[in-house]
Amino acid sequence: MAEDKFIVTPWEVKGDVDYDKLTERFGTSKIDAELIERMVQHTGELHPMLKRGIFYSHRDMKWILDAHEKGPGFVLYTGRGPSGHTHLGHLMPWVFTKWLQDKFGVELYFQLTDDEKYMFGQDLELEDTKRFAYENILDIIALGFDKDKTHIFLDTEYAKTMYNIAIKVAKRVNFSTTKAVFGFENSTNIGSIWFTSMQAATAFLPSELKGKNIPCLIPCAIDQDPHFRVTRDIADKIGYFKPALIHCKMLPSLAGSDKMSASVSSSAIYTTDTPKQIKKKIGSAFTGGCVSVEEQREKGGDPDVCAVYQYLYYFFDWDDGSLNDRKAKCRSGELLCGHCKQYLTQKVTDFIVDHQEKREKAKELVEEYMLRD
């Protein structure tokens, strides 16, 4: 079937992703009203990413709430593969992670997998992925994570601690499993094959550091789930809890399909972009408009396929009334693409300019967040 023709792995997203089918494929659970209600009892508010189904899938989220209510509490873990600068698609789950940290008052471990991006990236040297890692860290800190409760590390700089946990994972995962889960082949390099052990290790790191088992919740884009399926499979064999997950969809590309890719720079907005670059990128974005103004006035546009609308929906317009109004006016032909592009450009520019100020200040704060051996 056509709608099944999409690929989602931690390293590749292709085709139009059917997120409902993806939960079936991965074996995760959809977030339902009951779970949302229970979360809201703790958070006191409904995050728009939950309300809009951007965070839409989970594993063992109820167990995490149990752990929070009755003990032993929980920690958060998320990460970033530093293959380039940070774009808005990366920020999305981080913003939600910060909200979780604030609302639950818990610790966060933030892994930068510079080893992964080096070993998987044909054209990336270790110096490159380390440099990007420190660029990305500025974006993380700029979001305002609690510095007393947030621990950031690069795999290569925290390798002694990480390696000692990762080998426990690696002993229990065989090549067949990585073939089945990640699609590896005989031509895959042995660093890439090994790597999932390092991503798994962070789920157990807080338990190692605290000297007692503590539940771990991983907010991440759903393309990362395969790593944690492997992690969950072996967790109890080495005496740890299975990590829980809460998954988000991936911010669409400005070009109108697939995940926003860090490798196609015009399809994504980076936190390092200038207002001029932002204006140009949004100006060239794929929309649901018609070929001529006349035709669009007559037939209306299609917000469902429009990248500009998706950006507002995923990140830049949390006001349902305003957004629904925009949708209706697009469909009726009243609102033209130029208006929406101008509106989004202003929203994105305001956000990025403000973020860049915080990013500058973050340069002084890096050491306060870092874990190193």
Added chain:
Amino acid sequence: MAEDKFIVTPWEVKGDVDYDKLTERFGTSKIDAELIERMVQHTGELHPMLKRGIFYSHRDMKWILDAHEKGPGFVLYTGRGPSGHTHLGHLMPWVFTKWLQDKFGVELYFQLTDDEKYMFGQDLELEDTKRFAYENILDIIALGFDKDKTHIFLDTEYAKTMYNIAIKVAKRVNFSTTKAVFGFENSTNIGSIWFTSMQAATAFLPSELKGKNIPCLIPCAIDQDPHFRVTRDIADKIGYFKPALIHCKMLPSLAGSDKMSASVSSSAIYTTDTPKQIKKKIGSAFTGGCVSVEEQREKGGDPDVCAVYQYLYYFFDWDDGSLNDRKAKCRSGELLCGHCKQYLTQKVTDFIVDHQEKREKAKELVEEYMLRD
């Protein structure tokens, strides 16, 4: 052909090893008279392990002598997989390595692969391999390596430094290669698949630490050669020299065949054995004798298949005159197995008692040798 029916990998030695055929299989060069003569020009003496062909094979040994004569010098690297206590078969290449260090006045890096033995060993926990590593280190130090020029480390305790080199190796080695070289299968765990990167990394460690390329010579038993074939294949891709090797044969088992195995405790003499245990083990050794004293007096024994003779040849009787005399008297039936066993027992006991004294003193010296992150 029957004589080809032997298996030699870094983790398994089976059958009667034909060492000539093994050099062909592995693609190494035999040490010839010219090379020995050139070595002696530097060492001033001919080590009996060279004279007797115990160290018999090499890769690029002439290049090492060039590097020593004209610069840039070289370093030594050897290692130990700490799956149990040290036996005499392990000491053999270490004794030769110490001689090389003394004669050439060079630095030595000594790797203890506690990660390897944990990931390959179904029944070994990380605590076990670490504990054995520190037991083995006492034996290393007891041999008298120069503490100012000898650097010992455990992979898990030096993991930050090692991981950063190993990922450079791992990026350039694919699963196909490890299948072909080590016989790995889809059921092999991903830690074992990864591991050769860590064993390779030590060959490049001195260059990393010194900030300039320095040739590396690896004295080891020939079963370890497959790791370094992989290492040599990728060395120049990451900007290092290929390591050179000098290989020894493996001390035969007291039971009369295969490599002395740490897992069959009666077939090997450990540095922790008591005189009583030594006497018992040598008493039960496989010899080339006949079933009765009468028959042996008449027909003579066969020193070529005798484990007691092999022990004298490999380690405990460097006097060619005495050893040849023994061989002749065995063949003629003049010398019975009991005599040789008694003689070897005395030699081994003297050695081990002396070694154990040095091993006790080594306990105070460990920190002076260790590299840790």
